[in-house]
Amino acid sequence: MALTGLEIFKLLPKTNCKKCGMPTCLAFAMQLAQKRAKLDSCPDVSEEAKNTLAAAAAPPMRKVVFGSGDHQVQIGQETVMFRHEEKFYSPTVLAATISDKLTGPDLQNRIKAINALRFERVGVRIGAGAIAVINDSGQADAFAAAAETAAQSSPFALILVSDSPQAMAAAVAKTAKFVPLIANATNDNAQEMAKIAKENKCPIVAKADSLESLCGLTEKIKSLGIEDIVLNLQTETLRDKLYNLSRMRVLSLKKVFRPLGYPTISFVAGDADQQAAAAVGLACKYSGVVALDTVEQYVFLPIATAVMNIFTDPQKPVQVEPKIYTVGEPDENSPVLFTTNFSLTYYTVESDVEASRVPSYILVVDTEGTSVLTAYSGDKLNEKIVADAMTKCNVQDLVKHRKLIIPGYVAVMSGKLEEATNWEVMVGPRESSMLPKYLKEVWK
Amino acid sequence: MPVPEVLESFAGSVNRITLGSTKDTGGSRTSTITVGGARNVVYAGSAEDAGEKPVIAIDIMDVPPEDWPDILIEPYKDVIKNPADWAKKAVNEFGADLICVKFDGIHPDKANKDAAAAVKVTEDVLKAVGVPLILWGCGNNEKDNQIIPKISEAAKGQNCLLGAAEQDNYKSITAVALADGHNLITEAPLDINIGKQVNILVSDMGFPLEKIVTFQDTGALGYGIEYSYSIQERQRLAALAGDKMMAMPAICDVGYEAWRVKEARLADAPGWGNVEDRGPMWEAATAICLLQAGADIIRMRHPRAVAAVKNFINQIWKRVSA
Numbered sequence: 059m060a061l062t063g064l065e066i067f068k069l070l071p072k073t074n075c076k077k078c079g080m081p082t083c084l085a086f087a088m089q090l091a092q093k094r095a096k097l098d099s100c101p102d103v104s105e106e107a108k109n110t111l112a113a114a115a116a117p118p119m120r121k122v123v124f125g126s127g128d129h130q131v132q133i134g135q136e137t138v139m140f141r142h143e144e145k146f147y148s149p150t151v152l153a154a155t156i157s158d159k160l161t162g163p164d165l166q167n168r169i170k171a172i173n174a175l176r177f178e179r180v181g182v183r184i185g186a187g188a189i190a191v192i193n194d195s196g197q198a199d200a201f202a203a204a205a206e207t208a209a210q211s212s213p214f215a216l217i218l219v220s221d222s223p224q225a226m227a228a229a230v231a232k233t234a235k236f237v238p239l240i241a242n243a244t245n246d247n248a249q250e251m252a253k254i255a256k257e258n259k260c261p262i263v264a265k266a267d268s269l270e271s272l273c274g275l276t277e278k279i280k281s282l283g284i285e286d287i288v289l290n291l292q293t294e295t296l297r298d299k300l301y302n303l304s305r306m307r308v309l310s311l312k313k314v315f316r317p318l319g320y321p322t323i324s325f326v327a328g329d330a331d332q333q334a335a336a337a338v339g340l341a342c343k344y345s346g347v348v349a350l351d352t353v354e355q356y357v358f359l360p361i362a363t364a365v366m367n368i369f370t371d372p373q374k375p376v377q378v379e380p381k382i383y384t385v386g387e388p389d390e391n392s393p394v395l396f397t398t399n400f401s402l403t404y405y406t407v408e409s410d411v412e413a414s415r416v417p418s419y420i421l422v423v424d425t426e427g428t429s430v431l432t433a434y435s436g437d438k439l440n441e442k443i444v445a446d447a448m449t450k451c452n453v454q455d456l457v458k459h460r461k462l463i464i465p466g467y468v469a470v471m472s473g474k475l476e477e478a479t480n481w482e483v484m485v486g487p488r489e490s491s492m493l494p495k496y497l498k499e500v501w502k
Numbered sequence: 503m504p505v506p507e508v509l510e511s512f513a514g515s516v517n518r519i520t521l522g523s524t525k526d527t528g529g530s531r532t533s534t535i536t537v538g539g540a541r542n543v544v545y546a547g548s549a550e551d552a553g554e555k556p557v558i559a560i561d562i563m564d565v566p567p568e569d570w571p572d573i574l575i576e577p578y579k580d581v582i583k584n585p586a587d588w589a590k591k592a593v594n595e596f597g598a599d600l601i602c603v604k605f606d607g608i609h610p611d612k613a614n615k616d617a618a619a620a621v622k623v624t625e626d627v628l629k630a631v632g633v634p635l636i637l638w639g640c641g642n643n644e645k646d647n648q649i650i651p652k653i654s655e656a657a658k659g660q661n662c663l664l665g666a667a668e669q670d671n672y673k674s675i676t677a678v679a680l681a682d683g684h685n686l687i688t689e690a691p692l693d694i695n696i697g698k699q700v701n702i703l704v705s706d707m708g709f710p711l712e713k714i715v716t717f718q719d720t721g722a723l724g725y726g727i728e729y730s731y732s733i734q735e736r737q738r739l740a741a742l743a744g745d746k747m748m749a750m751p752a753i754c755d756v757g758y759e760a761w762r763v764k765e766a767r768l769a770d771a772p773g774w775g776n777v778e779d780r781g782p783m784w785e786a787a788t789a790i791c792l793l794q795a796g797a798d799i800i801r802m803r804h805p806r807a808v809a810a811v812k813n814f815i816n817q818i819w820k821r822v823s824a
């Protein structure tokens with residue numbers, strides 16, 4: 059947590075020598091507190107003061123990055139408990155596991171299935187972000203071989219999971235350039251695991267079965283010179299896991315309790331449906347990485363969508379690109395509707411038009427991401443804006459008819475819109491859910 | 503290494519509300535359901551602070567649904583024309599905690615059923631199952647105001663949950679809920695201020711706050727769920743801060759929202775997994791997501807989704823008081 063001016067002042071030499079350009083040390087401290095000065099300007103400040111100030115300036119939850127190049131992912135650096143308070147910064151990374159008992163075609167098939175856990179949503183790629191190789195075999199060479207194959211054949215960041223320092227050393231030797239996340243350091247192997255992490259500049263997972271011993275472990279790892287730590291708290295039940303993740307989040311963000319000021323990783327088990335359910339909970343409530351032991355697309359698609367939704371910035375309405383969208387395969391006789399580019403509005407209209415099974419054109423008008431009524435009352439939706447959007451998208455060339463269906467809520471703009479466009483305006487329903495009926499019965 | 507305590511206690515809590523009335527209290531339900539009671543945000547404090555277990559209401563339609571995809575029809579295909587059998591199946595085979603009878607069939611643009619038909623459905627379902635009921639109109643103000651009073655009367659004394667009072671249409675339903683001893687759903691279109699306003703309006707009519715359940719509108723996963731999520735979280739925080747007008751348990755309509763989006767319905771979608779798995783999982787994931795934000799009652803449809811969500815709830819929540 060940031061220090062106050064007075065707290066900083068206590069750390070300064072208190073000689074008022076003015077070398078920093080300020081009349082007194084106190085004045086300089088005040089400037090520092092407001093981030094208007096840099097500590098470097100004081101030539102006489104002690105090493106100890108420098109360290110204390112640097113530590114205090116660090117974010118309450120550390121950012122940890124693993125993977126390399128395009129495969130790189132980031133977790134941590136969260137600042138709030140609830141998304142509406144500000145926003146969540148680092149979308150939960152979803153990982154799929156792969157056992158090092160698999161070899162040859164089995165291994166390749168599993169990797170292929172993991173590689174297919176990618177989806178596109180409103181122009182954004184979502185899905186798995188990491189591949190977690192598990193040292194089920196207990197063998198170092200099998201682990202190293204599987205890790206190397208996974209790293210080379212998958213577009214995802216690598217997580218290496220083994221409690222054996224020998225196996226870990228062998229796998230990291232083959233994959234260090236991919237910057238794998240090393241899991242797990244425990245109270246038994248921390249020394250050796252930390253050495254591997256340090257030599258290869260990889261982040262490390264600290265695993266323990268109570269918060270107390272987890273704190274001790276992170277302090278120990280830190281004292282060995284590693285700061286990129288990810289927390290893996292082992293619990294007996296999902297309930298304990300979720301309650302502890304919340305507690306850890308409060309401790310790091312609200313109490314600035316440094317030993318737990320790191321992102322977290324969770325592994326889920328059970329049948330595919332159960333894993334999906336647990337993963338949605340863990341992704342919403344504070345797990346930085348969630349590793350699943352399944353490669354089902356039907357499991358990853360909803361979880362990845364949930365992550366995308368929960369991690370959107372609540373201050374910024376999600377917008378869709380203003381243009382003509384087609385539903386089904388519309389032709390020159392198909393209806394043309396318009397709506398706004400607020401994603402929620404558009405999606406609702408799109409799914410209702412889809413439900414009607416009437417092939418249609420939806421013209422999305424740029425209203426700066428506001429809904430129909432908000433846009434209209436804020437003059438972000440008027441006849442001119444709609445007419446311009448129609449011209450820009452060459453709507454006149456798409457259809458032979460000249461009929462435009464408008465949202466029921468803006469029926470009042472009908473007259474002016476007819477004048478501005480020379481199109482016949484048809485007032486659609488107020489509620490989008492009535493669109494199927496409208497398209498089937500009123501539009502013919 | 504010692505870990506600091508996190509002690510946070512709040513002035514307020516979510517109201518506890520019991521639905522259904524058994525013989526002892528003049529009704530014919532064989533069980534009641536209690537929801538609400540949370541004294542903290544989800545997963546904070548102790549598991550006891552989480553209040554009652556969230557419950558699942560399975561949707562029953564008064565007339566056979568026209569727009570349900572095949573995978574959703576499948577589990578109900580033998581009972582879909584008979585609300586009473588449908589309700590029985592939902593309770594006995596699929597573990598519904600309560601039944602939500604949705605009267606879409608009275609809508610003038612749909613089947614345009616009359617009061618007699620709606621009353622018969624209500625009576626049949628009351629006879630068929632012993633769990634508490636949610637009775638929910640069609641959303642057409644005029645028709646709802648005409649028929650909900652009849653439905654309400656037919657279920658008088660059963661302590662049902664009636665839906666829904668809205669900002670511009672709350673008087674009629676509030677009056678009948680009051681007269682027939684039911685609980686009331688107040689609905690707002692993803693707007694927390696309107697949500698509070700409707701609660702104020704119905705309480706101004708003398709309706710007790712502790713018999714209200716709020717419905718803040720639901721967005722499906724991928725289609726605005728983040729708005730529902732944050733409103734639900736803010737509602738919980740307001741309740742904990744002691745705001746009596748926001749201290750109601752919350753209901754979400756997951757079944758309807760999840761099953762109208764293409765991710766749940768589209769059969770031919772390479773790279774998305776089989777629709778037989780994907781549809782139920784879309785519904786389940788939508789429900790689980792809203793549970794993280796503090797939903798108390800969830801309306802659902804597909805048995806497999808219901809099973810997944812119940813399994814999750816049973817792993818997390820401890821308390822069952824009714």
Ligand code: SF4
Nearest residue numbers: 074075076078083100
């Ligand atoms: S240079 Fe350092 S010691 Fe000198 S006045 Fe500034 S803060 Fe104080």
